[in-house]
Amino acid sequence: MGRSPCCDENGLKKGPWTPEEDQKLVQYVQKHGHGSWRALPRLAGLNRCGKSCRLRWTNYLRPDIKRGRFSPEEEQIILNLHSVLGNKWSAIASHLPGRTDNEIKNFWNTHLKKRLIQMGFDPMTHRPRTDFFDALQQLIALAKLGELIGGRPLDDHAARLQAEAAQAEQLQYLQQLAAAAAMAGSSGTDHLSTINGADLETNSLLDSQMSSLLSFPSPTPLQDINGQTSDNPLLPELEIPCSMFDQPISSETNQSSNLTGFSLGDNSPGSPFMSPNSPLPPLTDVSIGSLVGGACSPSICGNSGINPPSFWPDMLFDDPFMGDFA
DNA sequence: AACATATGCAACCGCGGTCCA
């Protein structure tokens, strides 16, 4: 069906509103209500289209509009609602009195979306991004394909790739925990530097992991955590910087944890930082909260969509090089 | 100090839904 263009007719004014135009619009709406937006500009003596007037009123001039920075509580509400509703800005705005859909949309696009991406989350699904690991799985498949084509025995290397993919996913998981801790423990832009710092260090580790994966076939003997070579190799010990977190994680700072005491680099069973040849405990909200020094509340961690890497248990228990812990 | 680049946000655009003659 036909629709007449709204604003490109009759040389109607576009662009920023002047204080005089604002005053005319406010005075008219306060006196008569807006009624028909189509007719309003003419009645109010404005050389604007009705759509522009409606937008100006609803997004800027309405008396009940709340301006200024979003509070941490409002941020959390937006994150939670967006994870359920998606880009339904008007629906989200209905839960935030005084905030407009346009304002929330802008805040999302300029702040929250970027922050989720930095934290390694998909901003649409609120789930950890999997593209990196998809690439690794493809690499593993290619390695196995290469073996088929070239008749070259690559089982060891393919297994190592798979193990290192798991280790890389552990890193991403830690990055998300660190970011969640920073987000829960501070507000505004303060935590961004913390997250960015974690990103830099973790991404460089991920990069080095990827470089190692790409340098196949491996010319060096595989070593276990004690530096010993083995036909049934364990992964080399991986140093995880404590500076990823607001405070160092150790058994001392984790006294309230329902896990056994652990520290970064701890390879004992029960430690979330152990090498992938050890079984993993299920991480609960409480343990995640403890993991990050108590800064991450169970509700926030739960709402942030943080989950332990999806393929940890299967991969760790099924892989022939990981031993049989079942 | 000057320029380049990044960021934030108000405003615009176009589409889909609803109302009503």
Added chain:
DNA sequence: TTGGACCGCGGTTGCATATGT
């Protein structure tokens, strides 16, 4: 039932300001 008029929504743009070099 049809189609024009209007409203509301989500995506995008463009400009002003902030920040970096």
